[in-house]
Each structure stands twice: as C-alpha cells, then as structure tokens.
Amino acid sequence: MKAVGIIAEYNPFHNGHAYHLQEAKRVTGADAAVVVMSGNFVQRGEPAILDKWERTKLALHNGADLMVELPVFSAVQPGHLFAEGAVRILAALGVDELVFGSEHPEVDFLDLAKQAEEIQEAGASADKTQTYAAAYAADLEEKTGFKLEDPNDILAFSYAKAVLKLGVDMKLHPIARKAAAYHDQDIDDDQAIASASSIRLALHKGKWDRVEGVVPADTLQALKEKPNTLAFEGVFFNLLRYRLLTDTVGQLGQVYQMAEGLEHRLVGVATAKEAPQSYQSFIKAVKSKRYTFARMQRTMLYTLLNIKVDQMQAAMADSYIRLLGFTDEGQAYLSEVKRKARLPIISRVDQGLAKANLRLDYKAGLIWQLLAGQAGSQEGQDLSRRPIHYMKEND
Amino acid sequence: MKAVGIIAEYNPFHNGHAYHLQEAKRVTGADAAVVVMSGNFVQRGEPAILDKWERTKLALHNGADLMVELPVFSAVQPGHLFAEGAVRILAALGVDELVFGSEHPEVDFLDLAKQAEEIQEAGASADKTQTYAAAYAADLEEKTGFKLEDPNDILAFSYAKAVLKLGVDMKLHPIARKAAAYHDQDIDDDQAIASASSIRLALHKGKWDRVEGVVPADTLQALKEKPNTLAFEGVFFNLLRYRLLTDTVGQLGQVYQMAEGLEHRLVGVATAKEAPQSYQSFIKAVKSKRYTFARMQRTMLYTLLNIKVDQMQAAMADSYIRLLGFTDEGQAYLSEVKRKARLPIISRVDQGLAKANLRLDYKAGLIWQLLAGQAGSQEGQDLSRRPIHYMKEND
Missing domain, CATH: 3.40.50.620 (HUPs)
Structure with missing residues (x-):
C-alpha cells in the first residue's frame, strides 16, 4: 500500500x-x-x-x-x-x-x-x-x-x-x-x-x-x-501565576528553555504591585526583544507543565508512535508496516507507560483537562484509551 | 505599663x-x-x-x-x-x-x-x-x-x-x-x-x-x-490539584509533614479516573486513620504553598515580631519594651526581608490574594505595608 x-x-x-x-x-x-x-x-x-x-x-x-x-x-x-x-x-x-x-x-x-x-x-x-x-x-x-x-x-x-x-x-x-x-x-x-x-x-x-x-x-x-x-487563557494564567508565586527561582530555573535569567523576571513581574492581569499583558511585560512571542508562550507552557531540562531531553531521546485512530485503510497500512516500524508503536497507555516514556504526554493531558474544567472526568486523555477505529460504511 | x-x-x-x-x-x-x-x-x-x-x-x-x-x-x-x-x-x-x-x-x-x-x-x-x-x-x-x-x-x-x-x-x-x-x-x-x-x-x-x-x-x-x-475552597482545590498533577512524587515528598508515602497517595487520587471533585471529598479519600482531618488540611496547605522541610525548619528557627497595628496605648507599650525585645521587631517588609526571614509569610500573602482573586492588586499583603495606627479619638 x-x-x-x-x-x-x-x-x-x-x-x-x-x-x-x-x-x-x-x-x-x-x-x-x-x-x-x-x-x-x-x-x-x-x-x-x-x-x-x-x-x-x-x-x-x-x-x-x-x-x-x-x-x-x-x-x-x-x-x-x-x-x-x-x-x-x-x-x-x-x-x-x-x-x-x-x-x-x-x-x-x-x-x-x-x-x-x-x-x-x-x-x-x-x-x-x-x-x-x-x-x-x-x-x-x-x-x-x-x-x-x-x-x-x-x-x-x-x-x-x-x-x-x-x-x-x-x-x-x-x-x-x-x-x-x-x-x-x-x-x-x-x-x-x-x-x-x-x-x-x-x-x-x-x-x-x-x-x-x-x-x-x-x-x-x-x-x-x-x-x-475560550476560558482557557484565564485559567492557564491563574495556574501559571500560582506556580510563579510558589516555586523558588532555583526550581523555575530548571524549566526547559528558561534562559538568560528569565525566571527572575517572571517572578519579579508576577509578584509586582499592579501585576499584569491578563496572560497577554503578562507575556508582553516579561518578554525581551530576543524572544519571539511564540517562544515566550512555549516557555510559559513548559513552566505550567513543570517540565525540567533533563525530563525534556530524556523524552526527546525516546520517541514513539502513539496511535490515535484509523480507518480500515489506515489499519491495513499499519498491519503492513508494523513489523518494520523503527519506533515503538503504542496503542494503549497503562500506568507503567504513563510513568515512563509517556509521562510528558500524560501530564499534558491531565493539565489540558484541568484547563478545560474536566479534571477527574471519567474518560481521561490517555489511560486505557484505545485508538478510534472509524468505519466509513457507518456514515 | x-x-x-x-x-x-x-x-x-x-x-x-x-x-x-x-x-x-x-x-x-x-x-x-x-x-x-x-x-x-x-x-x-x-x-x-x-x-x-x-x-x-x-x-x-x-x-x-x-x-x-x-x-x-x-x-x-x-x-x-x-x-x-x-x-x-x-x-x-x-x-x-x-x-x-x-x-x-x-x-x-x-x-x-x-x-x-x-x-x-x-x-x-x-x-x-x-x-x-x-x-x-x-x-x-x-x-x-x-x-x-x-x-x-x-x-x-x-x-x-x-x-x-x-x-x-x-x-x-x-x-x-x-x-x-x-x-x-x-x-x-x-x-x-x-x-x-x-x-x-x-x-x-x-x-x-x-x-x-x-x-x-x-x-x-x-x-x-x-x-x-466562600469560593476559597474551590480555588484552593484547583490549585492544589494542579500542583499534584505537575510536580514529581520526589518533589512532593520534600513538602513539610509529607510522611508515610502520603505523596504517592495524593498523586494516585488526583490522577485517578473519577477523582474527587471537591476538596472535602479529596481529603477524605487520601486521609488515613492516623491523620486527623486538621493535620491533613495543614499538609495540603504546605503543599499548596510548596513549603519544603528545610525551608520550614529554617523559618521556625528564625522568628520575629511582625507589627500589624496598634492604638496609642499599644504604641506606648511598644516604645517601653522595644529596646529589650528578644526577637527582631519588623514594622515594614522590603524586598530583602521578603526574600529572607519573611519569605513564608510573604508567599502566604501572595497566595491568599490569589485565592481571593486579588492577585497583583495595588495593595499587597506585605511589601511596603505599614502597621495600622488606630486613633480612638477618631471614632
């Protein structure tokens, strides 16, 4: 195929x-x-x-x-x-x-x-x-x-x-x-x-x-x-602010992509009198010219997810193929290439994987749900979820 | 006097x-x-x-x-x-x-x-x-x-x-x-x-x-x-849950009073399918018989404030007298005892103190304001606040 x-x-x-x-x-x-x-x-x-x-x-x-x-x-x-x-x-x-x-x-x-x-x-x-x-x-x-x-x-x-x-x-x-x-x-x-x-x-x-x-x-x-x-941004900012108020500058300095003393600026702005009241204005307040807006937003996400340099490097060195779903054609193609795939194929995440290779995606899913007000909902983002098998004939 | x-x-x-x-x-x-x-x-x-x-x-x-x-x-x-x-x-x-x-x-x-x-x-x-x-x-x-x-x-x-x-x-x-x-x-x-x-x-x-x-x-x-x-509890629980989802078990294990593997139970319950949806039910789910409800709540507050064992011990060994306010009588008494006071008297918190002795109270104030939806308000809880001088004659 x-x-x-x-x-x-x-x-x-x-x-x-x-x-x-x-x-x-x-x-x-x-x-x-x-x-x-x-x-x-x-x-x-x-x-x-x-x-x-x-x-x-x-x-x-x-x-x-x-x-x-x-x-x-x-x-x-x-x-x-x-x-x-x-x-x-x-x-x-x-x-x-x-x-x-x-x-x-x-x-x-x-x-x-x-x-x-x-x-x-x-x-x-x-x-x-x-x-x-x-x-x-x-x-x-x-x-x-x-x-x-x-x-x-x-x-x-x-x-x-x-x-x-x-x-x-x-x-x-x-x-x-x-x-x-x-x-x-x-x-x-x-x-x-x-x-x-x-x-x-x-x-x-x-x-x-x-x-x-x-x-x-x-x-x-x-x-x-x-x-x-639409409320994502407000919740995101509230949680980010919370982390900036409670972690030490040393802890924040270990976050992936936290560079040039950015952690000090983040804490300074977050604890200032009349601190920015929206995520957008916060980013503008902490951003230097050397950072793009997108890079700053990514660093804020790493901070929110509390992803440390060593965790990120370990994860990047250990990628995988996580199946989310397929049609019959997709399934047929998968069967054909499965044995010679050059990364592990993961179709189901158990507690072991959630604590190992998949830990960052697992954490990201939990935080996405927290942002969406779905924390602890019966259907999680990862554990025990099976890939979606979409059958066209049912249309 | x-x-x-x-x-x-x-x-x-x-x-x-x-x-x-x-x-x-x-x-x-x-x-x-x-x-x-x-x-x-x-x-x-x-x-x-x-x-x-x-x-x-x-x-x-x-x-x-x-x-x-x-x-x-x-x-x-x-x-x-x-x-x-x-x-x-x-x-x-x-x-x-x-x-x-x-x-x-x-x-x-x-x-x-x-x-x-x-x-x-x-x-x-x-x-x-x-x-x-x-x-x-x-x-x-x-x-x-x-x-x-x-x-x-x-x-x-x-x-x-x-x-x-x-x-x-x-x-x-x-x-x-x-x-x-x-x-x-x-x-x-x-x-x-x-x-x-x-x-x-x-x-x-x-x-x-x-x-x-x-x-x-x-x-x-x-x-x-x-x-x-009245909304304190919901906000508190949301932030606590966020911390439990993002910190490693190792980080949580360093929190003051986190004992007997409680950190594992906390993470387990917070990430479970159909996790408790209220703070009260969460405490009940994680509490063992050996913990009183109040002790569990205190440990959750230490977790929320991210107070580590060593920080707590250092702070406890270095107490102080933080003035919040006085009447004329109180002020007169203070003048009388000031020189022989056996702990440092602090009437105003600057950035230096906020990063040293006062850091836990400072952090507690920031988090209280975050819980109260007052983060970044012009009037903080500590920095530059002067003790209240209450004059009875004004009544």
Whole structure:
C-alpha cells in the first residue's frame, strides 16, 4: 500500500484541511493518508481548543486514514524541532512522501535545504538568537534568489532540513494553500476556506456565522458541544501565576528553555504591585526583544507543565508512535508496516507507560483537562484509551 | 505599663472576642492588650476569611492595643507548635500575663503541665501518632483527676507546656468562655456570642441574619464588602490539584509533614479516573486513620504553598515580631519594651526581608490574594505595608 504523510495541528479541523487531505492523496496516488498531529497543546504553546481525540475523529471523518500523536516534546517546540519530531515519526512508519502547503509550491525545498547546508558549512556567522530561517534567509537569498519569508515556506524548509538531518528517504510535495493565507484574520462571507487562527478568532468573538461556512458540519457540532475553551487563557494564567508565586527561582530555573535569567523576571513581574492581569499583558511585560512571542508562550507552557531540562531531553531521546485512530485503510497500512516500524508503536497507555516514556504526554493531558474544567472526568486523555477505529460504511 | 497577652485567630472577629479582650484587661488590670494573631492562614490549614489587615483593624476597634502576626510557620501547626510560637512572641515583647478561654477556668494549667512533664519523665509510653494531649490524657487523669478533653482546655494546656518549655515567666489566666462552646454550630436567635466556626458556617449558608447579632457592626460591614471568600475552597482545590498533577512524587515528598508515602497517595487520587471533585471529598479519600482531618488540611496547605522541610525548619528557627497595628496605648507599650525585645521587631517588609526571614509569610500573602482573586492588586499583603495606627479619638 502506498501512504502519504501529513503534519498537522488541526486546531480546529477545517475545510482547508479536508481539501489538503484530498489533494495529498490525489497528487501522490496514495491509498492512505498518515497524519502526525500535535496532541493537546500546539506549537505556539497554547492548549488545543478541542482535545486530541475529538480532532482525531474529525480528521478521520474527513479524509485521514491513520492518525498518530506528535508528542508534546516535539509538538511544542521551535519549527526545526517540531519538524524533526514529525518527520521522524512518519519515516518510522515507512511513509516516504510528504505533502504540505506552501506559498511557493514550485520551489524544491530539499534542494533549498541542501544549499542552506552548504552555506552553514562554509561558516556563515548566523545569529544564534534568531530563528533558523531568519538567521540564514539573507545568505540563502543571495545564493539562490529565493526569499524564505512566508510562514508555510519556512515550515516546508524545516521539513526539508529534517529529512536531510535524519537521513530518511522522503519525497516532498509542496502544494498551494487554497484561498486563505496563514495570517489572514478575516473570514469573508463567500469564503469556504479560512485559516485556523481566523476561525479561533471568530470563535472567541462568538461569530458562529463566520465559522459555519468554513468547517465541516461535524467540526461545527464538536465546537458547539465542547467545554468553553475560550476560558482557557484565564485559567492557564491563574495556574501559571500560582506556580510563579510558589516555586523558588532555583526550581523555575530548571524549566526547559528558561534562559538568560528569565525566571527572575517572571517572578519579579508576577509578584509586582499592579501585576499584569491578563496572560497577554503578562507575556508582553516579561518578554525581551530576543524572544519571539511564540517562544515566550512555549516557555510559559513548559513552566505550567513543570517540565525540567533533563525530563525534556530524556523524552526527546525516546520517541514513539502513539496511535490515535484509523480507518480500515489506515489499519491495513499499519498491519503492513508494523513489523518494520523503527519506533515503538503504542496503542494503549497503562500506568507503567504513563510513568515512563509517556509521562510528558500524560501530564499534558491531565493539565489540558484541568484547563478545560474536566479534571477527574471519567474518560481521561490517555489511560486505557484505545485508538478510534472509524468505519466509513457507518456514515 | 502593664500588658496582657492574648493568642487569637479572629476568623472572623466576633462579640466573644470583644468580651474576651475586655475581660482580659479587667482581670489583669492591664493598660494594653497585646494580641498575637494568625496571619492569612489559620491553624486548620484554611485561608482566613478576611486578610490579616482587616482582622487587625477590627480587633483594634474592639479592644486590642497591639497586634502582631503569628507567622505562618507557627500559625499553621499542631497545637503545641502553635502555642510555642505564640508564647515566644508574647514573651519576647515582655508580656508576662496570658489570658485565654477555657472550659475549666478553675484549673491551674501550669501545674497540670508540670504533672504531665513528670509523667513524661517517668517514661510513659505515649503513642507518637496521637496528638500530645490525647497521648497523655489518660495518664494525666489518673494522676490528677482532671480529664483533659475539651478543646479550649487542650489549647490552654499547650500554652502552659510552652511556658515551661521556653522557660519564660508568664502567668496564666484561664477565663470562662461566654455562652458558645467551640463546636457549637448553631446560632440561636437571642444569642449575642457565637463561635467563629458557627459564624463561618452561617456565612457559607448566606444566613446574614444569624451573623448580624453576634459580630460587631464593623465586622459585619467588612464581611459584606469583602471578596467572595466562600469560593476559597474551590480555588484552593484547583490549585492544589494542579500542583499534584505537575510536580514529581520526589518533589512532593520534600513538602513539610509529607510522611508515610502520603505523596504517592495524593498523586494516585488526583490522577485517578473519577477523582474527587471537591476538596472535602479529596481529603477524605487520601486521609488515613492516623491523620486527623486538621493535620491533613495543614499538609495540603504546605503543599499548596510548596513549603519544603528545610525551608520550614529554617523559618521556625528564625522568628520575629511582625507589627500589624496598634492604638496609642499599644504604641506606648511598644516604645517601653522595644529596646529589650528578644526577637527582631519588623514594622515594614522590603524586598530583602521578603526574600529572607519573611519569605513564608510573604508567599502566604501572595497566595491568599490569589485565592481571593486579588492577585497583583495595588495593595499587597506585605511589601511596603505599614502597621495600622488606630486613633480612638477618631471614632
């Protein structure tokens, strides 16, 4: 069987994602779409607005065949680590073609990444405080004439770098994103495709009429039924503040990515008179110019989850394939590749795993539920959950 | 000047407290009542329903002359440590008479404590898992004929033990408590005095008519104006649960009074499917027979405040006199004893103190404000706060 790989967050799953799945199968002629999807927290350090099971279900209903989780130690990371984690999992599942959206689908990103390697080897003095793409963009443009600046291009470039770094055999298929640009915040009346961030914005504003036209019917229903994830940010900030008020600066200094004395600034701002009263204003108050907003949000999530450097490093060195769900095609593909998979396949999490390899994802699930006001609910995010088997004939 | 000492929580300040202050001055002929009062958390491990400044003001309005804080490392402790901390502070301020309520005011508690010492020296095999009073009560009754079992008697006995242990010169004056017994939960229509716990219960039930008759007018007003402290328990539990979900068992094991593998039980219950949904049911689920409910609540507060064994021990070894407020009489008494005070007197907390000696009280204040939804409010609990100077003539 032929499979095509996709890397996604589906936060939430929308019409553009459905189109992308369809196109991915069409351009590659694949029988099954294998999707590695962020779990309960996404790359910007925010909780996903629907949990990983809901998002899995929606993806399976709308074109995905095999859903696996991108563990939190890869999902909530800068682009290059995010890409590496995702490509490693797809490759471990025998996927050798990757389809992704790009502003410039005509570009050969693998070649671009090779050129960038040559620049790096030639000793370009990259500014380490910049993102990888930003650090090399000027040199790369001089060499290749291509300006690496659009968000999907940058992500595509990260995938290509990951493919080279991991030395895996994976063909890259950039495809044009339909209609909405990533940063578009508005949804027009006649639009069928909008970006996930514009959909989240519309949800925050309660503009359901804007959301209706750009997501599948089942996404709409899930969003309407689910807990009020609009309150996520307030609860998140309250818990974060609590941690900053109770941990010692020494404890906070051990958190992954806590650098340059940031822990002192965090405690200083959290304990100040007239301390910021919202998460957004807090981030602005602690952020230095050398940090991007997203990096600061990720560091705050690591702080919230209390993930220490050593725990993160141990987890990253010990990845796995966590099954979230499949269709019959996905299951068939899985049976075919199972024996030669290059990472352990996990279909069910028991107490042992929850305390070992899976501990960070397990913890992330518990905290997601706490944020969603579902703590201690009968159905947890991990323990004893089985992958969803979606049977198309039941539709 | 002659001063009389009183040990209190004032949670909240009620008519019985006003009567007690009046009587204390009357029976001792003292010019000034010196009160050492628990700060923002009380002995049962709960947040006080009004902050320490509100309670100070109410006490000064109603008969107290000098208010000092019983630091959290003494205030939230079993009876004998609570008593030791309070007696040490009063003695350090030159107070040599202590008035307290008792079910048996005719008893000579100092003599009773001496008899208990003799029993202890004679090698009675006390059950270490019991409270001190419970462990010695039977032997004490056999020797003296007095049954130590009523709550105020037990507290009185603790004060006497502390006086002996610290070797301070302090006369003890038990006085009869008027009307309400400590455990009485009902407030009758024609009652002017009710216990603090019955008042809190009435507040929780929204029975303001019950509260009106048994507290001074200014207490009533403060209770009506102040944040909804009825929600304290839910917020407390949410933060506690968050800590239990994010700290390692190793980190939790370092918390003061975490013993007998309790940390494992806490995490187990917090992460269980269908975990308890209220603080009360959570405590019941984790509590073993060897723990009293109050001890378990105190341990949960230490966990919430993230107070480690070494921090607690360092703090207990380094006490101080934190001024909360005074009347003119209190101020005059303070001037008289200031130079010979046997503990440092702190009238203003700066950043240095907040990071050193005062760190646990400072942290407790921040967390109290977080629980009360006042985090980052302009007026903090400690930094730059000056003692309240209450001028009676302004009344």
